[in-house]
Amino acid sequence: MITTLSIDAWPARGRTLLPGVLACAVVAAAATFLSQHYGAPVMLFALLLGMAMSFLSLDGPCTPGIEFTARQVLRLGVALLGLRITVAQIAALGWHPVLLVVLSVVLTIAVSMLAARLLGFQGLFGLLSGGSVAICGASAALALAAALPGHPLKERATLFTVVGVSALSTLAMIAYPMLARAFGLDARDAGVFLGATIHDVAQVVGAGYSMSHETGDVATFVKLMRVAMLLPVIVFAVMITRARGNDAGGPRPPLLPWFAVAFAALVVVNSTGWLPAAAVSVGNDFSRWCLVAAIAAIGMKTQLRELAAVGLKPVALMLGETVFLAALVLALLRWTI
Numbered sequence: 001m002i003t004t005l006s007i008d009a010w011p012a013r014g015r016t017l018l019p020g021v022l023a024c025a026v027v028a029a030a031a032t033f034l035s036q037h038y039g040a041p042v043m044l045f046a047l048l049l050g051m052a053m054s055f056l057s058l059d060g061p062c063t064p065g066i067e068f069t070a071r072q073v074l075r076l077g078v079a080l081l082g083l084r085i086t087v088a089q090i091a092a093l094g095w096h097p098v099l100l101v102v103l104s105v106v107l108t109i110a111v112s113m114l115a116a117r118l119l120g121f122q123g124l125f126g127l128l129s130g131g132s133v134a135i136c137g138a139s140a141a142l143a144l145a146a147a148l149p150g151h152p153l154k155e156r157a158t159l160f161t162v163v164g165v166s167a168l169s170t171l172a173m174i175a176y177p178m179l180a181r182a183f184g185l186d187a188r189d190a191g192v193f194l195g196a197t198i199h200d201v202a203q204v205v206g207a208g209y210s211m212s213h214e215t216g217d218v219a220t221f222v223k224l225m226r227v228a229m230l231l232p233v234i235v236f237a238v239m240i241t242r243a244r245g246n247d248a249g250g251p252r253p254p255l256l257p258w259f260a261v262a263f264a265a266l267v268v269v270n271s272t273g274w275l276p277a278a279a280v281s282v283g284n285d286f287s288r289w290c291l292v293a294a295i296a297a298i299g300m301k302t303q304l305r306e307l308a309a310v311g312l313k314p315v316a317l318m319l320g321e322t323v324f325l326a327a328l329v330l331a332l333l334r335w336t337i
């Protein structure tokens with residue numbers, strides 16, 4: 001009965017999503033055209049064109065489809081990136097990126113909790129904001145908020161963290177490739193830097209592939225290693241909640257998102273050599289279109305003016321966390337790789 005109702009609801013759901021999905025597809029096509037004719041990164045064009053059309057996401061028929069593209073289409077595109085990578089390529093990276101990811105996540109969260117206390121906030125706000133910066137942006141913020149103890153200002157803190165980390169991630173997507181070039185990082189080290197520092201998966205993909213395919217592949221893999229760190233950090237948050245005898249309540253997100261699991265599965269399948277070259281090529285092309293459309297949708301959703309209503313201390317905290325993470329990763333790249 002449930003399955004029948006779900007199938008019957010598909011046409012109505014499709015009509016709801018269609019305007020926004022088409023808007024994102026049009027922006028993706030325009031960005032691709034401009035990229036091919038002017039030689040600039042397609043992801044940057046998609047982001048800027050999307051931001052110019054941000055009015056579509058405020059309230060109207062395009063809003064559901066834009067939200068769907070920014071979340072579900074993005075995840076599908078990231079999952080399909082597994083067709084670009086093999087186990088042999090991952091093994092060639094060595095153990096250093098793993099050590100770098102673990103150290104950067106742990107130290108960023110620890111410093112964030114300490115800085116939050118020094119600024120007059122609860123340490124848990126530092127865990128929430130630091131976890132979002134160190135792991136995977138808004139997704140980590142929502143996952144951690146579901147695991148942390150209840151608090152009268154919890155929803156406001158979560159909303160600010162989501163908005164703040166999304167804005168900072170968008171800025172990082174534009175600035176960090178230039179920073180990588182300024183420091184003379186090669187394609188591999190640039191991928192490690194971008195994957196270990198930019199907050200959201202979409203912006204990591206956009207920044208990485210705007211530099212080169214090799215940089216994009218490395219950045220995606222390193223970023224998904226950071227996503228995997230969400231599991232132990234959520235366990236830590238749950239331990240705090242239980243120690244305080246306070247249940248956050250409500251449904252909790254999965255410990256690992258499905259697109260990270262699908263990405264890993266496709267890497268394994270692609271490493272076997274069983275897939276025809278044509279299938280891999282089609283998957284790669286479809287993945288690219290999904291990601292460009294998703295970047296356009298994220299641009300449409302970016303409302304930087306929302307940060308104007310927040311005090312300076314939370315902004316300073318998240319900006320400091322972002323700068324600390326970037327400086328730490330650059331130092332670790334110099335000392336450990």
